[in-house]
Amino acid sequence: MTTQPQNLWNARTRLGEGPLWSSEYRCLLFVDILGSRLLSYTPDSGETHSWPLEEACCWLAPHADGGLVAGLRSRLVHLTLEDGSPRILETLAEPVLDVPGHRLNDGKADPRGRLWFGSMDNQEQAASGRLLRFDKRGLHEMDRPYTVTNGPAISADGGTLYHTDSPARTIYAFDLADDGMLANKRLHIRFSEEDGFPDGMTLDAEDGLWVAHWEGARVTRFLADGRRDQEIRLPASRVTCCTFGGDDLATLYITTAAEGCDAQSQAGALFSVRPGVQGLAPCAYRSCDR
Numbered sequence: 001m002t003t004q005p006q007n008l009w010n011a012r013t014r015l016g017e018g019p020l021w022s023s024e025y026r027c028l029l030f031v032d033i034l035g036s037r038l039l040s041y042t043p044d045s046g047e048t049h050s051w052p053l054e055e056a057c058c059w060l061a062p063h064a065d066g067g068l069v070a071g072l073r074s075r076l077v078h079l080t081l082e083d084g085s086p087r088i089l090e091t092l093a094e095p096v097l098d099v100p101g102h103r104l105n106d107g108k109a110d111p112r113g114r115l116w117f118g119s120m121d122n123q124e125q126a127a128s129g130r131l132l133r134f135d136k137r138g139l140h141e142m143d144r145p146y147t148v149t150n151g152p153a154i155s156a157d158g159g160t161l162y163h164t165d166s167p168a169r170t171i172y173a174f175d176l177a178d179d180g181m182l183a184n185k186r187l188h189i190r191f192s193e194e195d196g197f198p199d200g201m202t203l204d205a206e207d208g209l210w211v212a213h214w215e216g217a218r219v220t221r222f223l224a225d226g227r228r229d230q231e232i233r234l235p236a237s238r239v240t241c242c243t244f245g246g247d248d249l250a251t252l253y254i255t256t257a258a259e260g261c262d263a264q265s266q267a268g269a270l271f272s273v274r275p276g277v278q279g280l281a282p283c284a285y286r287s288c289d290r
Contacts, residue, residue, distance in 0.1 A: 118149020244279020
């Protein structure tokens with residue numbers, strides 16, 4: 001166990017987000033939303049790549065048919081990294097087509113292959129964001145309103161979904177049924193002003209919830225009952241998201257943001273720690289039953 005974070009790559013992402021361990025590509029993938037970049041870090045070699053994108057990407061998930069589902073600013077796409085660069089194969093849905101000035105923000109697949117993600121006012125002013133689900137039956141609005149949607153995270157058994165409204169400093173928990181319906185929305189964790197704002201999060205194999213602190217310079221592990229258990233301090237104030245990766249899923253990768261942090265030399269870097277627990281393999285989106 002090493003709880004001192006290691007700076008793997010000072011990529012200076014304006015808004016680093018969406019870290020995903022890809023067993024297909026054997027690397028850590030993440031995005032720079034404001035910089036419209038897709039980035040990769042390969043731990044075996046230390047090799048890094050940064051690809052420009054025509055449209056900002058907000059999150060990534062594995063696709064069961066190979067490649068990735070990418071939540072772009074305005075749409076869901078099936079994307080691959082063929083010949084060493086991103087290529088869009090098809091558009092799956094356009095969730096904010098009817099909501100001007102909005103974009104997607106943060107998403108994941110659940111164990112049944114459904115996608116869960118949020119939308120938000122791009123100016124972060126209006127509480128007009130939504131929690132959405134996309135599956136073989138189409139696009140579904142599941143909850144509202146949110147100002148800045150973040151998370152989500154889904155328990156290993158698929159029975160609990162966590163989702164965040166960052167400006168409200170609140171993480172909610174929902175019961176998630178087999179058919180994809182949500183029930184029993186409840187306050188799970190509330191941040192104090194000193195904590196900053198809850199941002200992206202991930203679960204480990206022991207049901208510990210790891211939450212990034214925007215303006216809080218750390219990642220905290222919370223137990224299933226919401227109690228604080230472990231804390232990782234970082235040399236960057238705007239910590240955005242985290243995920244477990246590596247062949248043993250025991251390395252916690254952490255993204256940060258450089259936007260508004262000119263005086264912080266390590267803001268926007270990709271960090272890692274070995275916190276002593278294993279994570280969960282990311283679930284893949286499935287377009288049909290299998």
